[in-house]
Amino acid sequence: MPAPKPLGTLLNAPDYAERVNLIKKIKTAAGWRFAPVVPEANGRLKDRVRVNGQIETHPEGAYYIEWRVGGRKGHRYRTPVAREEAIDAARHKALELAAIRDGLIAAPEPPPAASDKTLIGDAIDDYLKYVKMQRKARTWLTYRYTLDTLLRASYKRKFVEDATRDDVLDFMTYCYEKGLGARTVYDKVVTVLQLFKKHGRSGLMEKGDWPKYVETIRPIYEPEEMTPMFEIATVDEADLLKFILGSGYRDQEIRYIEYVDLDFRHDLARVTAKPKWDFTPKNWEERVVPLPHALMQRLQKRKERKNARPHDLVFGNTRGNPDSEMDMVVKRLAERAGLNCGHCVTEHGNKCAEGPYCMNFFLHKFRHTFATNHLRDGVDIRTVQAWMGHRDIKSTMVYLKGIRSKDAAHKVNNGELAGLVA
Structure with a gap:
């Protein structure tokens, strides 16, 4: 040779x-x-x-x-x-x-003709690599389970370009067999359809194919829940909870806000990228949220009390790093205020009756409260959408279900029915 x-x-x-x-x-x-x-x-x-x-x-x-x-x-x-x-x-x-x-070895049987189609495994691997580079780590983990575990197990065809409506329905059935709920299956179908669309397969679902689920009203904190927590909270705990309530920030956004993001002159808070912490805002969009003047004064006092520099984290941990335990603050306050329902049991077996584990109290619920109350007070939905950082107006519209406007309440209490049911 x-x-x-x-x-x-x-x-x-x-x-x-x-x-x-x-x-x-x-x-x-x-x-x-x-x-x-x-x-x-x-x-x-x-x-x-x-x-x-x-x-x-x-x-x-x-x-x-x-x-x-x-x-x-x-x-x-x-x-x-x-x-x-x-x-x-x-x-x-x-x-x-x-x-x-050169005739030194015999020619093997010719391999099958090359195909311009993409093997489903290659399509999944390539798409997950793209997501890992472009999206948050949490998003990548969700996509990886959806595509690398669920779709890879349920898809029976060789090439991604051969996907049909039946393949999507088979995927949905497989998800249900795994015990996933309709709302979760809906989200996973969206991810699968994104993959298929990248390979030229769109319009696979008919109107009646989509999983049916009940769009629940977003839970919010009522004054009788917030007031007891604020009364027993330390100054630092109250700073955190009142900021979330007044800004509507997502949990991740709270972790990475710096004092330089607070405009004390104009009472504004900004959500900005933090390369140092490898943080980028959701949907890659920075935004500005107006805060009540009283809250800005509170944050100004916090900055002075902490002797903080402009690029210090507002709610960092004792080492000045992002705090991953923020959700426990509200749970501990709820327990100390005697607000635990006494019936919750977490997926890890922790009982609400025995500690700060009540599932009715969590940070993101303050974000729900922020949106619902602004809509209730007459702030137009497009403005609330911008403050919330929602790319799609539909994400903001879900809060309309929980609205009990002051005008509506006045009409209900002064109408004919009110007298009849008294």
Whole structure:
């Protein structure tokens, strides 16, 4: 057998009988495509490819080797390879083709013709790589369970481009068999359809196919719950709870707000990216929320009390780092105020009657209270949407179900029915 040839010769041999191309399927602005791989001088791969004559780095996608049988116009074959084995696979295939050409070994049975379709496993892997780079870690974990566990187990076809309505319905059935509720299944179907749409399969669901679930009224804190907690709270605890109530911030946003994000002159709080903590606002959108003047005065006193610098976290832990235990603050206050319902048992077996575990008390409920009360007080829904940081108005509209406007209450109490039911 001839002596091994250098990698560059193998990948660019002029004779199509032994030429092997090392390529990678990448995502561009125009969609997914194959591009030739550009190895480093030492022969290693660092995800560099040539796109329209320019060398670019693309960590997403999968590697393939490609060759032809029968010359330039012969059949093209392509097979996926692992990144760490890609160069050796290309070298081995080139040597094999050269040996066949020289009559040293018999030609194997021709492999099946290459398909332009994407294996479902490759589609899932590529999409999860994209999500991991572009979305929050929590989102990636949710998508990974949906696609890598649930879809991979339920999807029976070879290629993602072959997806049909029946495949989506089979996925839903599999989710229900796993004990997932209708609301959860709805969200997971949306994720699966996003994957299929990226590969040209859209419009797979009919109107009556979607999981049916009851859109519940978002729970809010009533004054008789908040007042006892505020009365027994320490100054620091009250600062935290009143800020959440007055700003409507998400739990993650509270962890990363710095004093520089507070505009004491104009009574504003900003949600901004924090590269230091690897934090980006949800939907990648920064926003501004007006705060009551009394709350801004409280935060000003907190800054003075803490002798804080502009880039210190407003609600950091004792080491000045993001506090991951904030949700326990409200649970401990509820227990100390005697507000526990006494019936809750958490998924870990903790009993509400025995400690700060009541499931009726959690930080995000203050965000619900913020939205509901502003809508109740007549703030228009588009403004509340902006303050909440909702990309879709439908996310804000769910709070309309809990509205008991003051005007409506006045009409109810002064109408004819009020006299009849007295």
